[in-house]
Each structure stands twice: as structure tokens, then as C-alpha cells.
């Protein structure tokens with residue numbers, strides 16, 4: 001069932017669990033995540049970056065594929081199609097294409113411009129019944145070079161953006177995208193606590209969920225995180241399973257070269273990773 005992320009995240013925040021956002025790249029990814037959500041009776045958010053959207057030939061293709069699967073696979077759990085780290089232009093394209101949720105990443109704009117553009121998107125999303133995620137304080141990553149600690153957002157700026165009427169708020173709390181460096185100092189729970197105290201029942205979003213220790217994930221959920229983004233971890237498990245299949249020479253046995261066989265171990269690996277995360281986040285049986 002295609003829905004916005006608003007209600008599922010409000011329920012998650014009130015119920016002290018988090019909904020996973022799992023980024024999709026192709027048919028296998030999408031099918032694996034949707035089936036796992038249904039099997040575990042869990043709400044789920046399909047994340048689509050602008051790059052992945054382009055790879056899949058465009059946002060309309062993504063919406064068509066997801067809607068088709070929801071029907072053909074009889075997916076009844078709540079599912080949101082969400083633009084991840086959208087530019088202003090990307091947000092407009094996804095609104096047009098029929099996404100149910102978008103993230104506007106205005107963190108690189110001066111706060112005044114971030115506020116102005118966010119306000120405009122709040123109005124459009126309210127009219128279309130879509131949910132909107134905003135970001136305060138940029139969340140670093142590998143592309144920014146090696147960092148020991150991701151940026152921490154200013155809690156007052158978080159409050160200002162939350163008050164604009166967004167449905168979920170991503171704030172930098174020392175988290176980063178991709179694999180964490182060995183000298184990473186961990187999440188700043190002090191920052192998270194300060195943000196949560198100012199923003200009340202606003203669902204908070206934790207980006208860069210790959211490689212954060214389980215105890216930190218649980219503490220972040222206790223402190224108001226209701227959505228956790230997972231991307232790299234599914235890529236790593238897919239790649240490892242595919243490598244194992246090829247290294248075992250299975251593509252050379254019988255019809256092992258058939259893409260439906262070749263991609264099957266990676267597909268199962270994504271399913272296992274997603275299930276593990278849903279259990280950790282506490283979203284199983286919360287659909």
C-alpha cells in the first residue's frame with residue numbers, strides 16, 4: 001500500500017521504534033525489500049537517490065515499477081517511495097512523478113534560503129498528501145574526505161526548520177554516509193537529546209545507518225530517532241554474496257549464468273540484511 005511516510009513515522013516515534021529507509025537501485029533491490037517488509041509485517045520506506053533514479057531511467061519508471069510490484073506481490077504493509085537527498089529541482093520532479101515522500105536537502109544553502117525553499121515544499125506536500133523530510137547541518141561522507149566526526153546540527157536551527165511544518169527532520173549528530181572510519185568518535189547523544197527536547201514529537205531521521213553499533217542505534221531510537229537510512233549495508237551484502245557465487249564457479253555450472261540465478265544470492269543477501277535491520281529497529285509487526 002503506497003502511503004506517505006507521515007503516519008508511519010508518527011506511530012514509530014510514539015511507539016519508540018524506527019522505520020528503515022532502504023535505498024533501491026533496480027528490480028532485485030525493490031522486490032527484496034518489499035517482500036521482506038511484507039514477510040515481517042513491517043512498514044518500509046524505499047529510498048531513491050537522484051543518481052539511482054537516473055540509473056533506473058527516471059523517477060516515473062521507479063514509481064511504475066514500485067506500484068506494479070505492490071499490486072502483483074500483494075504488498076499490504078505501508079510503503080513510501082521517498083526521494084533521498086533531493087535537490088529543489090529533484091523534489092519537483094518526484095512530486096510530478098508520483099512519489100509519496102521527498103527529502104529536500106537544503107543543508108548547503110544559507111539557513112534563510114533553506115527555510116524559504118522548505119516552506120514552499122511544505123505547502124506543496126500538504127496539498128498532495130506527501131511527506132517531507134528536511135535536513136539541518138550537513139551529514140558528511142566519504143566524498144568529503146576522511147572525517148573523524150560528522151557535523152553536529154545546531155538544535156535551534158532544527159527547531160526553526162521543524163516549525164515550518166515538515167514531517168521528519170534529519171540532523172547531523174556525528175553520523176556520516178558510507179563506511180565509518182576507524183577513528184570515528186560515535187554519535188553525539190548530547191546533540192540528539194538537545195534537538196529532541198526542542199522539537200518535541202517531530203520524528204528524527206538518522207542517516208548513514210551502516211556500521212553504527214547496535215547499542216548506539218537503540219539509544220538513538222530512545223532519544224527520538226524514528227527513521228533510519230540504510231544504503232551501503234545492502235550494497236555490501238549483495239556484492240559479497242555475488243562474489244561468493246562467482247568465485248565458487250557457479251556461473252559456469254549448468255545454466256548458472258542465467259541472470260535470475262546469478263543475481264539470486266545477492267537478492268537473498270539483501271533480504272537477510274533488511275530483516276536484520278527491521279528486527280534491530282523494532283519495526284517488525286508494526287505495519
Ligand SMILES: [Zn+2]
Nearest residue numbers: 139207208229
Ligand atoms: Zn543521507
